[in-house]
Amino acid sequence: MKKLKTAFSILFLLTIGVFLFIWIETELAFREELENRPAPSGLYPIVEENRDFLVAKAAELGIDLIITDGYRSPEEQQGLHNQGRNMPGAIVTYAAAGESYHNYGLAIDYALRLDDGSVVWDIERDDNGNGKSDWFEVAAIGKSLGFDWGGDWQRFKDYPHLEMTFGLSIRDLQQGWRPEDKIK
Numbered sequence: 001m002k003k004l005k006t007a008f009s010i011l012f013l014l015t016i017g018v019f020l021f022i023w024i025e026t027e028l029a030f031r032e033e034l035e036n037r038p039a040p041s042g043l044y045p046i047v048e049e050n051r052d053f054l055v056a057k058a059a060e061l062g063i064d065l066i067i068t069d070g071y072r073s074p075e076e077q078q079g080l081h082n083q084g085r086n087m088p089g090a091i092v093t094y095a096a097a098g099e100s101y102h103n104y105g106l107a108i109d110y111a112l113r114l115d116d117g118s119v120v121w122d123i124e125r126d127d128n129g130n131g132k133s134d135w136f137e138v139a140a141i142g143k144s145l146g147f148d149w150g151g152d153w154q155r156f157k158d159y160p161h162l163e164m165t166f167g168l169s170i171r172d173l174q175q176g177w178r179p180e181d182k183i184k
Contacts, residue, residue, distance in 0.1 A: 034176030040105040043070045044179055047164050050145040051108050054162075057141045062128035065138055066119055068160065069109040072102040094156065104173045107163035108147075110138060123151075123159050135159065 043051065051067055058065040072080070074097035084091030093100065101107035111119045112127070112134055123135040130137075139149045142162040150158030166179035 037176045037178065039074075039103075040071065040178075041073075042105055043108070044105040044164070046179070047106055047108065050142075050147065050164070053145055054108075054110075054138070054142055054147075057145075058134075058138050061130075061134075061137060061141075063134045063138060064113040064115075064127070066111050066113045067108050068111050068119070069102065070107070071105045072100065074098055074103060077103050098174055099170055101163040101165065101170070101173075104178075106165060106168075106173075106179070107161060109160040110162065111160060112138075121160060 042048075047070075051070065055065050055067065077093075077095065077100050078097040079087075080093050081096045083089040083093075095102075097103065102109075111121050112125060113119055114127070123133060125134050126132060127134055128137075136151075139151055139159075139162075143149055147162035147164055150156075150161030150163070164179075166182045168177055168179065168182060
C-alpha cells in the first residue's frame with residue numbers, strides 16, 4: 001500500500017510538473033509575441049468607425065465637427081511633448097512618445113468648424129442654437145459611443161480628447177497588448 005501511495009504521489013507531481021512546464025512555455029511564447037508585435041500605424045478600426053459615427057451624429061444636431069487629430073506617430077507625440085518645454089509654444093500635452101493613447105490609434109481630438117471654415121476650441125459655443133454647448137453635446141455623443149472624454153478627467157481637463165482604452169493601460173500597450181487581446 002505504501003508503494004502505491006508513493007507511486008501516486010510521484011505520478012501526481014509529474015503531472016503537475018508537466019502542466020506547469022506547458023503553462024510556462026505558453027506564457028513565454030505569448031510574451032515574446034507581444035514584444036515582437038509591430039506598433040500601430042493608424043486608428044484602431046472600432047475607434048475609426050466610432051469617429052465617423054461621432055461626426056455624423058454631430059452633423060444631425062447641426063454641429064460642424066472636425067477631427068483635428070487621431071493616430072500620432074511617436075515622433076509627432078514627442079514633438080508635441082517638447083512644445084513649451086525645450087521648444088517654443090505652450091504646453092499642450094504631458095504625454096511623451098509612447099505615453100498617449102493617440103500613439104496606439106485609440107484616441108481622437110476634435111474641434112468645431114465655423115461657417116467660414118475656421119476652427120475653434122470654444123467649449124461654450126452654441127452654433128446650433130439649442131441652448132446647449134455644442135462642445136459638450138459632442139462629448140455626450142462620444143461617451144454614448146463608448147469613448148472616454150478628457151473633459152471628465154480630474155487632474156488635467158483635456159476637452160478636445162476622446163479615447164477608447166478597451167481596458168488597456170498605457171503600460172499594457174507599451175508591452176504589446178492590443179484591443180484584440182481584450183475583445184474576444
